[in-house]
Amino acid sequence: MKKHNVYVCRCEDVTLDELYYWIHRGFTTFEGLKRQLRIGMGPCQGQICGEVIRRELANFLKKHPADVKTHTIRPLIMGVPLEAIAKAGDQDES
Amino acid sequence: MKADAVIIGAGISGSSIAWHLAKKGMRNIKVFDASYLTAGATGRCGAGVRTQWGTKTNCLLAKKSMEFFEEAGDLLDYKEDIEFKQAGYLILATTREEEAIFDKNIKVQHDIGIPSKRLTVQEALQIVPHLNPDSFLSASFCEKDGHLNPFRMTDAFYQAAKRLGVEFFFYEPVTDIKTNHASIEAVITDRRIIETDVVIDAAGGHAKEIAAMAGIDVPVFSEKHEILATEPTYPMQDPMVMSFSKNIYCQQVPHGSFLMGRSNPDAKHNHDVTSSWQFLEKMAKTVCDILPDIGKLRVVRQWGGLYNNSPDRQPIISSVDELPGFYVACGFSGHGFMFSPITGDLISDLILDKEPAINAAALSIKRFDETSNGDYETSVV
Numbered sequence A: 001m002k003k004h005n006v007y008v009c010r011c012e013d014v015t016l017d018e019l020y021y022w023i024h025r026g027f028t029t030f031e032g033l034k035r036q037l038r039i040g041m042g043p044c045q046g047q048i049c050g051e052v053i054r055r056e057l058a059n060f061l062k063k064h065p066a067d068v069k070t071h072t073i074r075p076l077i078m079g080v081p082l083e084a085i086a087k088a089g090d091q092d093e094s
Numbered sequence B: 001m002k003a004d005a006v007i008i009g010a011g012i013s014g015s016s017i018a019w020h021l022a023k024k025g026m027r028n029i030k031v032f033d034a035s036y037l038t039a040g041a042t043g044r045c046g047a048g049v050r051t052q053w054g055t056k057t058n059c060l061l062a063k064k065s066m067e068f069f070e071e072a073g074d075l076l077d078y079k080e081d082i083e084f085k086q087a088g089y090l091i092l093a094t095t096r097e098e099e100a101i102f103d104k105n106i107k108v109q110h111d112i113g114i115p116s117k118r119l120t121v122q123e124a125l126q127i128v129p130h131l132n133p134d135s136f137l138s139a140s141f142c143e144k145d146g147h148l149n150p151f152r153m154t155d156a157f158y159q160a161a162k163r164l165g166v167e168f169f170f171y172e173p174v175t176d177i178k179t180n181h182a183s184i185e186a187v188i189t190d191r192r193i194i195e196t197d198v199v200i201d202a203a204g205g206h207a208k209e210i211a212a213m214a215g216i217d218v219p220v221f222s223e224k225h226e227i228l229a230t231e232p233t234y235p236m237q238d239p240m241v242m243s244f245s246k247n248i249y250c251q252q253v254p255h256g257s258f259l260m261g262r263s264n265p266d267a268k269h270n271h272d273v274t275s276s277w278q279f280l281e282k283m284a285k286t287v288c289d290i291l292p293d294i295g296k297l298r299v300v301r302q303w304g305g306l307y308n309n310s311p312d313r314q315p316i317i318s319s320v321d322e323l324p325g326f327y328v329a330c331g332f333s334g335h336g337f338m339f340s341p342i343t344g345d346l347i348s349d350l351i352l353d354k355e356p357a358i359n360a361a362a363l364s365i366k367r368f369d370e371t372s373n374g375d376y377e378t379s380v381v
Ligand SMILES: Cc1cc2nc3c(=O)[nH]c(=O)nc-3n(C[C@H](O)[C@H](O)[C@H](O)COP(=O)(O)OP(=O)(O)OC[C@H]3O[C@@H](n4cnc5c(N)ncnc54)[C@H](O)[C@@H]3O)c2cc1C
Pocket: B008, B009, B010, B011, B012, B013, B014, B032, B033, B034, B035, B036, B037, B038, B039, B040, B041, B042, B043, B044, B045, B046, B047, B048, B049, B172, B173, B174, B175, B202, B203, B204, B205, B206, B210, B225, B226, B227, B261, B304, B305, B306, B307, B329, B330, B332, B333, B334, B335, B336, B337, B338, B339
């Protein structure tokens, strides 16, 4: 498989090629890569790319995957429309 | 290890200072960060850039910086896209008092050549058709304002500084600064001692703590500001929409997602950056009032970051009389991203004893010693 055909992040269309481009520029942590490539910032919030990128970083850094930190988990777990949040808030007040 | 200058903090300020200093000829510059590039406020900000300010100082800082952003890719010889979107800031006035303030601000802006305009509700709707016409009275607009990708902009300074020989050290927090009477001897990190007599404190939300290591009191405090991002959608909003009185800023970035934030008047002065449901609820209500169509979009993530505020909500870009060789760049009060080019330019001029582009007294830490200082910036979220 060619590296430019392998998608490591499906939310933001990031290929293995692009991942390595930024790794070679010195971004060798998930948080650092996230900020250049938007991995972990899309609708899946890192649930799909997290493990794939952990494995690539572990390979590159010659570390055990368990020693490579992945993304910070942030709210929300699932996308929610803003108007639903605004309405739910109103109900609490009445 | 020895250095001619040590910069503490690799956010947008530290990176810009590093590049400007190296560009003006200084060598052996070392930058230390406790974490990764853009770990602080820079990687958490809305990255809006505007020239529509209320004080002359802020207008000048913003205008000079905007001129830099317009050429940034070339000046820094950066190959990636910095995602500069120059589609304006539309600032809504929702009360008579606010309209009076905008009329006053616009005079300050015009005096130094910022092409801002006052707009009626109808004119504003032509620029942003999905605005709720009943939610505001009039607006102020400047087409030069906009947005950049903060990660890319910082990377651009970082890569260019590295090419000029600046060395960066990540995940290496500064733990102490050694001084002897009124001179700096060394910077101490968790793993080495760097002998130097020039230190630049660009530690953002932790600038006060860093200055305290050198025995300097900087009158700033940090407080959490929260922000959220929606799923990406088709291009539907050109300018940033902002209202000080309704407490909101909301922009669609080139990636397609909307970023929006507001401040919390009851925020505590500390280093907490956790997310709250209270923010999410208030933010959702505010945006649904002003921009109802945006309410259909899903929120995918929310986060928090630190504002580092000064007493007059204008930056402190200054040398320190008590400790020659010590420089501070902090107190950006929520606007350090957009001021970053001029921050680097001014600090490097101070260090190299060059005539600064903007009157340095207005940004000096000394201004807080004087009792009469009425130039408070009110145009902030
Ligand atoms: C939610 C939010 C929205 C914002 N929106 C905007 C906007 O639209 N436009 C705008 O212009 N500004 C905005 N801001 C403000 C802007 O983010 C900041 O003013 C700017 O990023 C400050 O940059 P900095 O480099 O000075 O600080 P930071 O980016 O905070 O960098 C400081 C660095 O210092 C490091 N550090 C801390 N302690 C130590 C230590 N002991 N040793 C070594 N390193 C250390 C940190 O790790 C960090 O990387 C926003 C801020 C927030 C929180």
